[in-house]
Amino acid sequence: MSDTKVDGEREPRDVLEHRALEEEREPRDVLEHRAIENVIIVGGACAGYAAALYTSRANLEPLVIEGFQWGGQLQNTTDVENYPGFPEGIMGPEMMVKFREQAERFGTRFVTDDAIRIELSDGGIQRVWVNDEEHLAKAVILAMGAEPKRLGVPGEVELGGHGVSTCGVCDGAFFKGENVMVIGGGDSAMEDSIFISKFAERLTIVHRRGEFRASKIMLERARRVDNIDFKTPFVVEEFVAGDDGKLASVRLKDAETGETEEMEIGGAFVAIGHTPRSELVIGEVDADENGYVLTRDGSTKTNLAGVFAAGDLVDHTYRQAATAAGTGVMSALDAEWYLRDTPPSPEAHWAGRAGVAQEGEPEDAAKVQA
Ligand code: NAP
Secondary structure, eight states: OOOOOGGGOOOOHHHHHHHHHHHHHHHHHHHOOOEEEEEEEEOOSHHHHHHHHHHHHTTOOOEEEOOTTTTGGGGGOOEEOOSTTOTTOEEHHHHHHHHHHHHHHTTOEEEOSOOOEEEOOSSSOEEEEETTEEEEEEEEEEOOOEEEOOOOOTTTTTTBTTTEESOHHHHGGGGTTSEEEEEOSSHHHHHHHHHHTTTOSEEEEEOSSSSOOSOHHHHHHHHTOTTEEEETTEEEEEEEEOTTSSEEEEEEEETTTOOEEEEEOSEEEEOSOEEESOTTTBTTBOBOTTSOBOOOTTSSBOSSTTEEEOGGGTOSSOOOHHHHHHHHHHHHHHHHHHHHHOOOOTTOTTTTOTTSOOTTSOOOOOOEEO
């Protein structure tokens, strides 16, 4: 349609108004109509739900991409006796439901599916894809957790929570007076062994080599404990269940001779390391050589403005439900302060729109339309 007026004739008022609306709409057509969240939290377990609780109570209306199998490592845990506030203990999956419900109560929204791609920006718009759907946010909290490495032998998964564990600190006390085994030769295996030996009758550290990856000091500490034995070089071939469906014995193979033997055992701890679930952000955000996302200055800030990380994704030391929840809370506060204090970047086309805090204004953190 030409804008040229024929014979100086004025167009009727309603036509002009219509055109004005058309012109106003044009840039929006280009910009696609999509919501920009205040904050997206990737990860549905202790850290993610704790971050969701705090950001929802701050009226940030967080969107949690919680994963198809939300609940993290606690989903495979039976009794949790070391989370403060539950003197009688609580089952791991039940605790995750409670975490989730508490976040939901204050307006958290959930996408119960896996993020498949994450594109991070330094101070601009953060992008997270779930299947074909792209979610946009001004801030993102990465809380994808870590997975304990597994041996990949029969019985390991089936007897998880029934005698086979990946967390000595969590489950060691359940094996009071029993013979137990710790598999691994690193610092985690030594640390777990020293802790569990306080409860166990005898504890055997099984390692696939004669040499240990553990630091000298940790190895020496473990060697000095009276009820700890070392069995090397042996590999686990199978965790065997008894009639009661619980772990009864472990079939071991001598790595040199190939001979096998069975050892009766009440509990077995697989302590061969963890893998942070950072594959979606490797190359996007700073991480260490093992894939743990790096945070700065005792906070949850990463090297990218508006990108925060919490929980086991950043923690190769403590790895507890309570510490993950704690850093989840920190990430929520860091994200809240970031949104409050950061003027929109040029990329952030929410600048100047209603409901969005401008520099010097109090944050009301409303969700906006692009
Ligand atoms: P790690 O140092 O990677 O040690 C893993 C151990 O598991 C190694 O001995 C390895 O054997 C063994 N292993 C791996 N895959 C195996 C398999 N499929 N079958 C049998 N054995 C297998 O892991 P980590 O002990 O968890 O320690 C991770 C990091 O955290 C380290 O930097 C560690 O120093 C640190 N950390 C520190 C402390 C502390 O200072 N208090 C406590 C815990 C962890 P090979 O040696 O044969 O490969």
